[in-house]
């Protein structure tokens with residue numbers, strides 16, 4: 001289905017089931033509210049799945065890959081070629097996201113939405129829209145049509161995955177230079193000063209960081225965007241992988257499954273998704289708060305609260321998978337703890353013997 005048609009069908013969470021979940025939590029053998037954010041999570045999950053007997057597994061983790069023309073301005077500590085090298089690494093199982101998805105029993109899918117190079121490998125999902133974006137200091141990174149198509153890639157993959165049995169989706173990305181795109185998106189949509197949203201990405205030194213800010217500043221002036229149109233912002237700054245992640249977020253909301261976000265880049269795609277359809281935010285889970293300074297502001301704007309604070313600044317979806325055990329625990333506690341009433345019954349049985 002066309003994502004632009006589907007977004008009209010995105011619904012609010014089921015408040016009746018959420019009330020039921022809240023009541024159940026208050027009957028469990030613990031002081032009320034003492035499981036903190038795990039209680040909020042359980043209520044959110046019940047509202048998403050429209051049942052208190054929800055199950056979060058199986059979850060599929062997606063890594064979307066795209067290159068960025070703006071890397072020619074020297075905004076990353078690494079060259080674009082590293083994107084391709086890392087995709088080889090993903091396909092051979094050696095990257096951080098491979099280790100974490102194996103450890104936590106999650107299937108991993110890698111999607112080329114806009115890598116400069118091409119890799120002929122059946123393990124790589126081939127959905128290339130362009131061979132890297134254009135340099136947004138000089139022109140728009142993508143056309144609006146390309147942005148719309150890249151959103152469709154993530155949307156279709158998400159819908160298909162849920163129709164094939166996934167109960168949740170996790171998103172991550174690989175694309176050298178993409179924290180520059182994300183910072184430009186965050187600056188545009190959050191209307192925050194660059195000092196607050198531009199970070200050091202893969203590890204820029206202070207001079208390089210100043211340079212990155214200057215490049216983004218110039219680009220913001222050059223494009224002089226006054227519209228809040230999320231597709232316009234996305235097309236202007238890129239990238240293909242950010243667009244595809246936006247599509248996957250929308251698919252999760254459409255298919256009523258939770259979407260586990262990762263760091264600053266997935267945050268940028270979440271900002272775009274939220275502008276496209278506000279209700280999509282209800283389906284988001286903020287796994288962690290990244291070291292990138294803009295991520296805090298992104299999460300604040302979305303009003304979603306990170307489960308972890310581990311000073312991660314990697315991407316790939318790593319933070320999302322690290323938070324998965326918390327999601328699973330929220331489910332198990334909710335489903336398996338005894339209520340006070342059940343515990344009293346158990347006590348009576350014990351005391352009678």
Ligand SMILES: Cc1cc2ncn([C@H]3O[C@H](COP(=O)(O)O)[C@@H](O)[C@H]3O)c2cc1C
Nearest residue numbers: 076173174175176177178179201202314315
């Ligand atoms: C070896 C390596 C593995 C990575 N895995 C994710 N990223 C992360 O770093 C990139 C963003 O940072 P910047 O905007 O500074 O280029 C993205 O590709 C992101 O996923 C990596 C970066 C490198 C170098």
Ligand SMILES: O=C(O)c1cccnc1
Nearest residue numbers: 263264265290313314315
């Ligand atoms: O927060 C992130 O997702 C991030 C930070 C640095 C580099 N790549 C990704």
